[in-house]
Amino acid sequence: MRLSDLLAYDDIVIQCHDNPDADALASGFALSKYLLSKGKTSRFIYRGRNKISKSNLLIMIRSLNIPISYEPDYEGRIPILVNVDCQYGQRNVSAGSAETVAIIDHHKAYPLAEGVDPELTLIRSNIGSCSTVIWDMMRDEGIDANDDPALATALYYGLYTDTNKLSEMNHPLDRDMVDSLTNTNMALIREMSNSNISLEELKITGDAILGYQYLDVQKTLLIEADPCDPNILGVISDFALETDKVDVTVAFYHKDEEIKFSVRSCSKTVHANDLAGFIAEGAGGAGGHMFKAGGMMLPDKVNTDVNSYITARISAYFEQYDILYAKDTVLDTSTMRCYMKLDQELGTVKLTDVFPEKSKVLLRTLEGDINIIVDNETYLMIGIEGEVYPIKESKLRSSYRFIDAEYHATFEYEPSIKNLLTGENKKILEYARPVMSSGGTKIYAAPLKRAVKLFTAWDEERYYLGNIGDYIAVREDDCHDIYVVNRKLFDKLYKEC
Ligand SMILES: [Mn+2]
Numbered sequence: 438m439r440l441s442d443l444l445a446y447d448d449i450v451i452q453c454h455d456n457p458d459a460d461a462l463a464s465g466f467a468l469s470k471y472l473l474s475k476g477k478t479s480r481f482i483y484r485g486r487n488k489i490s491k492s493n494l495l496i497m498i499r500s501l502n503i504p505i506s507y508e509p510d511y512e513g514r515i516p517i518l519v520n521v522d523c524q525y526g527q528r529n530v531s532a533g534s535a536e537t538v539a540i541i542d543h544h545k546a547y548p549l550a551e552g553v554d555p556e557l558t559l560i561r562s563n564i565g566s567c568s569t570v571i572w573d574m575m576r577d578e579g580i581d582a583n584d585d586p587a588l589a590t591a592l593y594y595g596l597y598t599d600t601n602k603l604s605e606m607n608h609p610l611d612r613d614m615v616d617s618l619t620n621t622n623m624a625l626i627r628e629m630s631n632s633n634i635s636l637e638e639l640k641i642t643g644d645a646i647l648g649y650q651y652l653d654v655q656k657t658l659l660i661e662a663d664p665c666d667p668n669i670l671g672v673i674s675d676f677a678l679e680t681d682k683v684d685v686t687v688a689f690y691h692k693d694e695e696i697k698f699s700v701r702s703c704s705k706t707v708h709a710n711d712l713a714g715f716i717a718e719g720a721g722g723a724g725g726h727m728f729k730a731g732g733m734m735l736p737d738k739v740n741t742d743v744n745s746y747i748t749a750r751i752s753a754y755f756e757q758y759d760i761l762y763a764k765d766t767v768l769d770t771s772t773m774r775c776y777m778k779l780d781q782e783l784g785t786v787k788l789t790d791v792f793p794e795k796s797k798v799l800l801r802t803l804e805g806d807i808n809i810i811v812d813n814e815t816y817l818m819i820g821i822e823g824e825v826y827p828i829k830e831s832k833l834r835s836s837y838r839f840i841d842a843e844y845h846a847t848f849e850y851e852p853s854i855k856n857l858l859t860g861e862n863k864k865i866l867e868y869a870r871p872v873m874s875s876g877g878t879k880i881y882a883a884p885l886k887r888a889v890k891l892f893t894a895w896d897e898e899r900y901y902l903g904n905i906g907d908y909i910a911v912r913e914d915d916c917h918d919i920y921v922v923n924r925k926l927f928d929k930l931y932k933e934c
Pocket of ligand 1 (some may be wrong): 460461522543565566567599
């Protein structure tokens, strides 16, 4: 779906979820601005039992002139209803009637309710905010949000509040938006984020901390708060992590419509995003990175007391993994099979083809950002899933050969490089050339019977996760060169000797 698809309609009504938050307000606001710029008028409404009362949201509506109206009884028969930051038919949005329903959202995707036009639906579940989704759609229509400071400020604040002050965002597109929104009113953002907690919620924070549970074995603090603004969970978990003998904190609340939680970790054997994903598995979704993450679950998927459910998930998470340091480990290869690497066409980019030597650059990939200094010997490898990593020319030449062809590939997010001095941003695929792996290397490998967190011989700071069924592999000629291969990729990469 493109935003311009909506231009075929008149009398457009935009509706966000009941009890709107800043992301919902920003999304509807951005969409109404887009429509207006194309000569279309629209109405932006919300329904539900409660009128907006949070002070940061009232400041946002007033200062940015957001044309939203509260219409609890709205039942208009209209040609088109566009739901933003929510999905028609779900219980957080009071349904109206319309001939056609369109959806733009970033939450977990539900099966489309009757009346929703799939051609007019865009749900990007792994993006941090609906504001980001709409920003990207506006960009596709040639609109620069910086031309309108109110719009830029709203979009920024939408992402800011939906990702706990940007700390729980994990998609590179969210970072792209943060970098690109330069014409924002930061004084207003500061004012809004300092009116985010009511005195009542300050008390919720204190009460929650008083009721902490300490899980001894896991050195984890579990803190249950009364229903509150989700950002307060971040405040609680950040603060509690500073406690001695606490490596991990999980703060959560339980409302009728959702369970929300924030995870913080300062232990190198627990990545906050792994734990958050594990807690939410099968019941909701999660996002974030090594140190900070958050997630939500649907209460009807958690068929027991929420506190015991989360406690049990935390224990299961800690029991599930063996921790392996490759440099101190020798695997028993007598029970493993011998495999050889299949010839594989990959992409490679010589960094000096993109930016001059000694430039400080930021490489942005789906897995995260990497800072590199450009030199003559460093290339980037582009793997079959679009993963990008630096490689020295000598290692590249010993394992791959250049082939005379053009490189073609498309990935969910196209990696880019930014020159940190000039701000110039380039897409790397345009510079890529194909290489063929020379094969020959023999490995021993076997499917994992227990999940592992593997610290490779090169990186003792950051583990690689291997789940049951993934392969653990070791090079025949180097017993400490141990790594994990995703089960879905193994057959594409290796054949039996
Ligand atoms: Mn949102």
